[in-house]
Amino acid sequence: MADVSTLQPIILPDTSAGAEPRSYWSTVGERLAHDRITLAVGAVLLCVILLAIFAPWAATHDPLQGSVMRRLKPIGTPGFFLGTDETGRDIWSRLVYGGRLSLICGVTPVALATLIGGTLGLVAGIGGRVVNMAIMRVVDVFYAFPSVLLAIAICGVIGAGIGNTILSLMVVFTPPIVRVTESLTAQVKNRDFVEAARASAAPLHAIISHQILPNVLGGMLVYATSLVGIGIILSAGLSFLGLGVTPPNPEWGLMLNALRQAIFVNPIVAALPGVAIVITSLCFNLLSDGLRSAMDIKLPS
Amino acid sequence: MARFIALRLLHTILILFGVSIVAFGLIHLIPGNPLDILLPPEAPKEVVERLKVEFGFDKPLYIQYLAWLGRVLQGNLGTSVFTGLRVTGELLSALGNTFVLAIPAALLGFSLGTTLGTLAAFNHGRLLDKLFSVIAILGISMPHYWLGIALVIVFAVLYPVLPAAGMGGGGGIPTNWDEARHLILPVITLSMIPMGVIGRIVRSTVLEILSQEFPTALRAKGLRHRRMVWHVLKNAAPPALAVMGLQLGFLLGGSILVETVFNWPGSGQFMNLAIFRRDIPVLQGTVLVLAGFFVIINLLVDILQALIDPRIRR
Amino acid sequence: MNVPPSSDDRGGAAQPLLIVRDLKKHFPAKGSFWSLSRDTVQAVDGVSFSVAKGQTVGVVGESGCGKSTTARLLLHLIEPDAGEVIFDGEGVGAPGGIGVRELRLQMQMVFQDSYSSLNPRATIADIIAFGPRTAKKVPSKQAHDRAGGLLEQVGLQPSLFARRYPHELSGGQRQRINIARALALEPRLLILDEAVSALDKSVEAQILNLLADLRRDLGLTYLFISHDLNVVRHVSDRVVVMYLGRIVEAGDVGGIFRRPSHPYTQALLRAMPSMDPDRRTEASLLTGDPPNPINPPSGCRFRTRCAFAEEVCARVPPALQDIAGGHQVACHMMVPGSGHSRAGTICAGHD
Numbered sequence: 016m017a018d019v020s021t022l023q024p025i026i027l028p029d030t031s032a033g034a035e036p037r038s039y040w041s042t043v044g045e046r047l048a049h050d051r052i053t054l055a056v057g058a059v060l061l062c063v064i065l066l067a068i069f070a071p072w073a074a075t076h077d078p079l080q081g082s083v084m085r086r087l088k089p090i091g092t093p094g095f096f097l098g099t100d101e102t103g104r105d106i107w108s109r110l111v112y113g114g115r116l117s118l119i120c121g122v123t124p125v126a127l128a129t130l131i132g133g134t135l136g137l138v139a140g141i142g143g144r145v146v147n148m149a150i151m152r153v154v155d156v157f158y159a160f161p162s163v164l165l166a167i168a169i170c171g172v173i174g175a176g177i178g179n180t181i182l183s184l185m186v187v188f189t190p191p192i193v194r195v196t197e198s199l200t201a202q203v204k205n206r207d208f209v210e211a212a213r214a215s216a217a218p219l220h221a222i223i224s225h226q227i228l229p230n231v232l233g234g235m236l237v238y239a240t241s242l243v244g245i246g247i248i249l250s251a252g253l254s255f256l257g258l259g260v261t262p263p264n265p266e267w268g269l270m271l272n273a274l275r276q277a278i279f280v281n282p283i284v285a286a287l288p289g290v291a292i293v294i295t296s297l298c299f300n301l302l303s304d305g306l307r308s309a310m311d312i313k314l315p316s
Numbered sequence: 317m318a319r320f321i322a323l324r325l326l327h328t329i330l331i332l333f334g335v336s337i338v339a340f341g342l343i344h345l346i347p348g349n350p351l352d353i354l355l356p357p358e359a360p361k362e363v364v365e366r367l368k369v370e371f372g373f374d375k376p377l378y379i380q381y382l383a384w385l386g387r388v389l390q391g392n393l394g395t396s397v398f399t400g401l402r403v404t405g406e407l408l409s410a411l412g413n414t415f416v417l418a419i420p421a422a423l424l425g426f427s428l429g430t431t432l433g434t435l436a437a438f439n440h441g442r443l444l445d446k447l448f449s450v451i452a453i454l455g456i457s458m459p460h461y462w463l464g465i466a467l468v469i470v471f472a473v474l475y476p477v478l479p480a481a482g483m484g485g486g487g488g489i490p491t492n493w494d495e496a497r498h499l500i501l502p503v504i505t506l507s508m509i510p511m512g513v514i515g516r517i518v519r520s521t522v523l524e525i526l527s528q529e530f531p532t533a534l535r536a537k538g539l540r541h542r543r544m545v546w547h548v549l550k551n552a553a554p555p556a557l558a559v560m561g562l563q564l565g566f567l568l569g570g571s572i573l574v575e576t577v578f579n580w581p582g583s584g585q586f587m588n589l590a591i592f593r594r595d596i597p598v599l600q601g602t603v604l605v606l607a608g609f610f611v612i613i614n615l616l617v618d619i620l621q622a623l624i625d626p627r628i629r630r
Numbered sequence: 631m632n633v634p635p636s637s638d639d640r641g642g643a644a645q646p647l648l649i650v651r652d653l654k655k656h657f658p659a660k661g662s663f664w665s666l667s668r669d670t671v672q673a674v675d676g677v678s679f680s681v682a683k684g685q686t687v688g689v690v691g692e693s694g695c696g697k698s699t700t701a702r703l704l705l706h707l708i709e710p711d712a713g714e715v716i717f718d719g720e721g722v723g724a725p726g727g728i729g730v731r732e733l734r735l736q737m738q739m740v741f742q743d744s745y746s747s748l749n750p751r752a753t754i755a756d757i758i759a760f761g762p763r764t765a766k767k768v769p770s771k772q773a774h775d776r777a778g779g780l781l782e783q784v785g786l787q788p789s790l791f792a793r794r795y796p797h798e799l800s801g802g803q804r805q806r807i808n809i810a811r812a813l814a815l816e817p818r819l820l821i822l823d824e825a826v827s828a829l830d831k832s833v834e835a836q837i838l839n840l841l842a843d844l845r846r847d848l849g850l851t852y853l854f855i856s857h858d859l860n861v862v863r864h865v866s867d868r869v870v871v872m873y874l875g876r877i878v879e880a881g882d883v884g885g886i887f888r889r890p891s892h893p894y895t896q897a898l899l900r901a902m903p904s905m906d907p908d909r910r911t912e913a914s915l916l917t918g919d920p921p922n923p924i925n926p927p928s929g930c931r932f933r934t935r936c937a938f939a940e941e942v943c944a945r946v947p948p949a950l951q952d953i954a955g956g957h958q959v960a961c962h963m964m965v966p967g968s969g970h971s972r973a974g975t976i977c978a979g980h981d
Contacts, residue, residue: 038795039751155327156334159611160603161569168603171591172342206746208757211808214705215761215815216734225760229751248459252573255461256588271462275577282469289462297457304453 043233046309053305060298067114074108078265087281098284100270101277106284109265110291116266117295120177120250120259124184125242132189133235136196140204141223151197157190166249170258180250180259187249188242195238199231237307244299251292267292320622328615332608336388339604340381343596388604394597396590403601407586411605414582417574418567420503425510426560432511433518434549440523448515455512461573464505468577471501481579502578506571510563517559521552554625561617565610641719647819647851648681648737653703653713659924671923673699675875677713678950681819681868686845686852688866688883690859690898694923696875697855701823704853705739706730718818735765738817742824743805748796754781754807755792761815773814780810785840802833806840813844819851826861838865859902863887868956871895874923874931877950881957891959893936930962942969 047053066073075094081103085092088099097107139150157165169183203209204227212222251268253259260266262273270288277285387394393403436448468481525548572584579585583602590598641647654676659669674696681687689697702708704715706722714721717736721727741747748757758780759773768776778788784806796804805825812820822841826834838861845852856862862869862883869886871879871894879892890896929947933939940962948960948968962970 038753039797152330153334155331156338159331159335159614160338160607161565161610163566163572164569164603164606167569167572167587167591168342168599171587171599207741207744208747208749210702210707211739211741211747211811212749212760214707214734214739215765215811216731217761217764221760221764225752225756225764226749230749244457248457251459252461255459255573256576258591268459271459271465275465278465278469286462286466286469289459289465292462293454293458296459297453300453300457 043306043309047305050305050309053302053309056298056301056305059294060302063114063295063298064118066111067118070111070115074105074111076105076108078104078109078112079263080104087277087284089281090283097287098281100284101273104265106270106287109270110267110288113265113267113270113288114291114295116177116260116264117247117251117268117292120180120184120266121243121247121295121299123181124188124250125239125246127181127185128188128192128242129235129239131185132192133196135189136193137200137223137227137231139193139197140200141219141227147197150193154190154193157186158194162187162245163249163252166253167256167258170253175253175258175261177260177264180253183253184246184249188246191242192235192238196231196235199234200227203227203230233310237303237310240299240306241303244296244303247292247296247299251288317622321619324615324618328611331611335607335611336385336604337381339600339607340384342600342603344377388601393601393604396595396598403598407583407598407601407605410581410583410586413580414568414571414575414584416499417502417506417580417582418564418571420499421506422510422560422564422567424503425507425563426514428507429511429514430518430556433515434522434545434552436515437519437522437526438545440526445519448519452512452515452519455508456516458508459573460505460509460570461577463508464502464574464577467501467505481577502574502580505577506567506574509570510560510567513563514556514559518552518556521555522548525551550624554621557617557621557624561614564613568606568609643683645683645719646680647683647685647718648704648853649714649716650680650700650704651678651714651716653677653700653715654711655699655703655708656711669924672875672926673923674703674710675926677872677875677877679870679877679880681851681853683851684845684849685867686854686865688862688869689853689855689872690857690862690869691872692857692898694874695872697857697872698823700872701739701821701853701855704821705734705737731765735815736817737819737821738812738815739821739823740805740808740812740825743801743808743828745796747808748804750796753793753795754799755788757796757807758811758814761811765815777810777814780813783813783844784810785836786810800833801829802836805829805833805837809837809840809844813848817850819853821853821855823855824857825854827856827858834861841865859898871898874926876931877958877960878932879957879959879961880950885954885957889957891953891957891964892932892961893938893963894932897935930960938963938970938972940970 075096081100083103085095085099085103086101088095090096090098092098095105095107097105097110100106100109135150135154139147142150160168166183166187169186170179173179173182209222209226212226250259251266251271254266254268255272257272260269262269267288271285271292274285274288391404393407396403396406432448432451436445439445568583571582572588574580575582575584576588583606587599587602587606589595590602653674655674656670656672659671677696677700679687689700691697699708703710703713714724715733716722717728717733722733723730752760755774755777758777759768759770762768762776763770763773774792778792781788781791786803786806791799791803791807796807799807808825825841826837829837841852842865844850852865854862854865866883869881869883870877871886871892873894879886879890879895886895887899890899927934927944929945930936930939930943931947933943936943942962946962946969948962948965950958950960951965952958953964962968963972966973
């Protein structure tokens, strides 16, 4: 073999990479910024969230105050531009306040489940065979229940109310998160750089926090975002059945149920809370999709 | 293959045990003494004590569980506190009504989903694909019970064409057109979410397969288009089947909402009533049976998957 | 090979840096957890060799022969089923010897370049600094400074590379990072597991030269694992040939390449494409099918492909025997009185 040590090539970085070093997350951000659909969705979602936060200013009336005389007014009634519900309360105001409840009932269980489920999934992925089997078999049992059934059964047993709704949904969401996290962790664990980290005599907690976690979080984020959309629908469903938020709170699902009687009188108004649910849930689902494709970067050679 | 089935069977039985424990344990999640739920508060103390012994509430938990399990395995799911009737009988007839809804909904949703998903994948990037994506994602972002209400508004109120509620008859499989009419709206409602979910899975799986090289190779071999599609579908089947199994579970469990909207006397409504009447034996029995069905369906789906895809047999 | 005496040289110049004795690892074959049979993949089955200080020992063999598993066993990334590893005179994991952690501070591995050899979410500097920061509790600033120094040593400008991410680098650059990472803990022995196999030839040459320079400058010892005979010939002082989990031949690089004694080694060398136009591609000495690693042949594992296999080869596994000054072979033909019809009649190197 010829001795090529006399050649001194100039070592330059890959010129296609540009001048500034880019982290993975900033690349993801860049891709998102070019994804018009996701940007639009994000804007809509931001509006929904802002409306919910600033409900007292956005609402036109007291959401709990109704008057029998103005029951079921149609859309476009002066002063109540989205109409009134079956006890005369302004629908727009109730929708706006209901946004708070729906967002809380959608986001909180998912956040809690991610914390608990994520930890369990990590442990199951990293721990030995026994630990893994123990955790995953218990998860399997909970997976044996269709999520709606489980949510209803738990709420049916422990009672209604917003706290119980959050608790019930948290129980429903934890097993899928455990599964996703465990699967991601197991994949990452087998990659060479983790083996290299082990070979460098690093303590386990450093390997987890530096090597494994950063590579697992992305997938978890995508999944959790998609669960929020489901959470909103589920919590509305629970309220619809009378198991979730209790009246007279303006929760969207509850409103749907109460307005059912109105479909013969004022059908459009009766469908409005559903529109709110669809919009919000749709935004979260599209956001999750957008995140997933932004993170799916095919690494250049 | 036989070993695979045996293993899965073992796994399923263990899961069923776990499920039974959870179903049994539900009653003990309720704050307060289970007996207080079953009896009115003014019941005399001797009656309370007697019933305690009769139901076995004075015994340790695991004995109660085993006794309950024993009864369940013999087909005795207890007696309704409210109606006094045996749970098993009522549940089974209610379940039958749910199946009348769920099976057509499943068939409709799965076939529509698969067809649309495949079409979308083969027309990747074109209008059909984008249209499908919109429909599918709307399908899963929508509370299906709301869709039911919307459909009722359109087809029963604004343009009264179809009945708004009820089974329109004695229950069971529709025997005439009028009863069948009652099926239309609920089935469409219920099929929306499975259609969306299956459609998306099929579309993404088929896309993945198409991006691999072997369909091109098949084409190069001169295979006719239809045969190639068949090959692609065969490969796309396993993940789609898995999701279908899960969706069947959703249909069984999620039917409660649709049944409420359409006043359909199925297992969902049965459970709903049980919850409001605090009829614990009914609730336990229903949860157990529905979950049990789900587990068995998934077992069958797993076996079917393994039959189609030899790699799964490990 | 004059190795500058290092401060952690415990055993002295004559003590081999690494001695491996009878290393064994059997993996249960897939699915056998549930099955009643005891199918195992006998990945490494009684491997013994030694590496002197300052040497480069090359390990060759085809895919599946157990070279990579051996590397991982040495570092205890996989737990050995049996056998000893002795580093600079001290047993690893033995009472009175050194622990696995201490071993890893002195013995490091350079992985084959692949996308997954570097953490995609970390900067280059982070990757190199990770080991010292976490294993030796070196303060972050110091570790990053040292990372910069290492980058220079492997030929990359720190100002250009320290804050970059792996996906922005080419294969050769990533491999330099792999080397820098391995050197970060200041080891004495580097295991290079197919370290240049994934690189283009020109880049491969650069990396090999870099490795040679580093060995000289830092007084390192190398264990070079590869399936590429040309590369092994170029870099090694000693060569070990593996087949199906066992060593079949070992010796000085000159002896192995000029006077191969084991039929497998001879076949391997014949299969190397030659630049010499007078040496046409010759018929292979190998017959039969590559055997199943799950149920390897009894006795000598090579016998199913050996043109000279006889009954004794199936009965008795040949032991690794010294046949001439450091040259070892595991073949019945080389041992007089082994029962093989050609035993004792063959001098090393004739076929």
